Amino acid sequence: MKTKQPGQTPEFLSTNLKENLETLSLLLNDPSDLTTKVLQVGGSSYTSAIVSLEGLSDQLMIKEQIIQPIQQNPEQFAASNEDVRQVLHEIENRMISLQITNRTRRWDEVIPVILSGDTILMMEGTDEVLLIKSRNWPGRSIEEPQTEALVRGPRVGFTESIYTNISLLRRHIREPNLTIDPHTIGRRSNQSLAVIYIKGLTNPELIEEVNRRLKSLDLDYAPESGTVEQWIEDSFLSPFPQILNTERPDKVTSALLQGKVAILLDGTPFVLLLPFTFVSLLHSPEDYYERWSIGSLIRLLRLAAIGITLFLPALYIAILSFHPGMIPFKLVFSIAASREGVPFPAVIEALLMEVTLELLREAGIRLPKPIGQTIGIVGGLVIGEAAVQAGIVSPIMVIIVALTAISSFAIPSYSAGISFRMLRFAIMIAASFLGLYGIVLTFIMICIHLMRLHTFGIPYLSPVAPSIQHDWKDMFIRVPVTWLTRRPLFMKPQDIHRAKKR
Template sequence: MKRKKIGKTGSISSLISKKKSETIYYVDDKLNIGDTCVYESLESNIRKMNEVMGRSHDLIMRELLVSQKPPIKGVVFYIAGLVDEKLVGDFILKALIEDHINLEEQTLTSMEAILTSIKNQVLTIASVSSIKDWNRIINALLSGKTILFIDGVNQAIIGGTKGGERRSIEEPTSEITIRGPKEGFTEAIQTNISLIRRRIKSPHLRVDMMQLGTISQTNVAVVYVDGIVNEKLLQEVNERLGRIEIDEITSSANVEELIQDSTFTVFPTIFNTERPDIVANTLLEGRVTLVIDGTPFVLIVPTGFSQFFKAAEDYYQRYDLSTLVRILRYLAFSAAMLGPSIYIALITFHQDLIPTTLVISLAAQREGIPFPALIEALIMEITFEVLREAGVRMPRAIGQAVSIVGALVIGQAAVQAGIVSAAMVIVVAGTAIASFTTPAYSLAVAGRILRFVMMILAATMGLYGIMLGLIILVAHLSSLRSFGVPYLAPFAPLILEDQKDGLFRFPLWARRKRPRLVSQNRTVRMKEGLRPSPSNGKGDSNEI
């Protein structure tokens, strides 16, 4: 495919403003197929299609007669594997061959009348349209649709036959619940949108489709609930998507990197999920979701720090148990990030804060250790990270066994060899287990990265270094925004109403309002006075 030279630029944004620098970038033309209008000659259209598609092996062409009296030829094109071949055979090819029009009987005098007759009387497929532009024709072909050219007609008939092999709907592997629904998104965008519509049966649910990637032409759906969504938020999402100029979009991570607020942070500012129920709940809060074709992960904006500690399981069990588990997640995340650094600070600088008996025991364990506490912790942390990565990348049947057995064997051998102390193994193992309690993998990774930073601060300045690191961390989190919404909301700024689904999970009847900073439209979502109450004893309950 030919490329068009744009000019010298330093980035995509400066490319748009035509600023000059020393680097040369190229942006692909939309299709670069020359003539943009369909020819009246069938042979010319066939030749053009073969030139554009390069006579690809999976491009299927079937010639047939559209009319016998007089004989008028037609040709059908489709891509094998992208179409439902049963639809093509039963509703297009069979209909054209068996029910072809007879011009002498129907007295169709113009080619436009022939086109209209085929669309309205012959083809029985649900979605049928006619297009003149070659760019749109090729895009439809590559999207799984079937193209019909008729000799003497300067338009092509497009039939909706998208299909092919797809992965069935299964339970998400990264977000498992005990009581909730067991279905998750797939790689097919239409399937994912249908899963959302099954949960929100409202005409106000809007789906705006666009294509990103000048070569990949990836379908991206912007999904929101009209009347609840903040119009400024929706406009901001569309503007950021409209600024994307890139050859390929292959996953939701590509879109996330190009539209997020701040790229210089380890914390995720866009939430992603595989669960349709989570997407439905966030849409009803006034958020906007992005469904990308080819990936089961749906992006949700805006998001905040507290949203990464909420699991789907929280809303399928009692609110008191959900609150306890959610508080436990916050504590576990703090322990995973600060556990080794606190141990290093106490051992290195603040032995007087440790009980005397424990100090004597730790000193006896470290008597033959040749490394300082920081090096000892780094050895164990890096070893565990290697084992964790090996367990993820290896086949599922042996991945968990290798990581568990490896950790036990290496930890025991390291203690016996005098490389690390037994207390350090306990601290590292405890923090590693605590890191698995965070529902969002992206936030757990951020905690693992910050763990190493805190360890270095603790080894250099003790508890003062840890406090300095926490102050900088809180200041950094306070500066972050997700599509204009403060990242630490509802904690900073403090919003008492939103605290009902922040650190705590209040019962459903107590959460009458939507998040204040997300949606300013229809903020009240529940009738007042729905709190359950016991029977009044006047015959409302059945007696045995």
């Protein structure tokens, strides 16, 4: 018997069990966690081998539901006169109660199964093997989402297991048309990825485009769904996110029922939702759990928060440096008194405080949770107070920076909040050179960019531009849910009705 040499990858299994075990060990580079159990089938002369990876497979399940049934002594195998393929068929149908995913003769189908935590059963005299479900990956239990807390709503969040996440979605959507398109991503990682949508509701062109982009990916490893997001988004140069990420099953459920597509990647609790429009920045699941007046007020507050985050420091710089005549007479003396002794112009003062705040925010995230919040609060108070006492910044600048920071946290999407913080610095610099004209010009440039931006064929400013007045019912103001009887038309759903009018 010839031993396979490295580089000579066989295509099909052999009928020789020993040769198959040697080939498997060679293809896996002789891993130390590979467990192989060679045993006889019942009291017969048929030899079989149970192969799995320790740590990824449920060893107790393998012992109780695979090895023990095979080691029993059924009468039909005592004479050892049956064809080995018939014996394998009997094992598959009568002995093993676990799910048999497939039979195969190909090594390129066996290797991914082993590396995924499943078990294979080989037998002497046949080149067919059974692929048996036995995955038992380590993972955390279902918990409340950490990044999307709500006052009212479900306390359930996704986990790092794609199968658990799919089950959470099926629990919310008990619909036979809920379709799951499986993909494998990563040349070396071979990670599981799923595209989920509702067949008969989601636009087929959107589904086709999503699958096309995913199939075109050629990378070694996707450590997080953010990697997939960056590869498939329309414009990687845009500061605005074009794909929404969330760890809330209720949010994904709502998006799927609107005709959107969800992408689940194994190993991360963050699910991608697409297409994602600018108006979605203002939306949160909690908007629909409260009465329409409360939801509308909260959305208007978020819209105001976006304006404050983007323009408040820039307006302070522009008015103080170029347009002091716009300041009310009494307020001029108050500002002048607060800035007495400050050695820096308004733009340097604002940049110093904004950069300091960003550093404190980043430090609070990286530090251990028990002291992270303390550092953020105490650090901000101490540094702000010390800077005012030292005459480096004025008290009014501390107020403006604090209000800006609070407003940035009111934006539901964390990625969008970062984008607005980036743009805030650009607007501040424009205001330092051209005053209010710089702010207006920058705002016009942002609007032009948003008008030109698309996400999977959908205009980013839909339903504002192009204007679809029907969808304005659930835009900046949310009308009562009894009026929301149709899905958003800009998504081009195949079924536009979601409720009957009362």
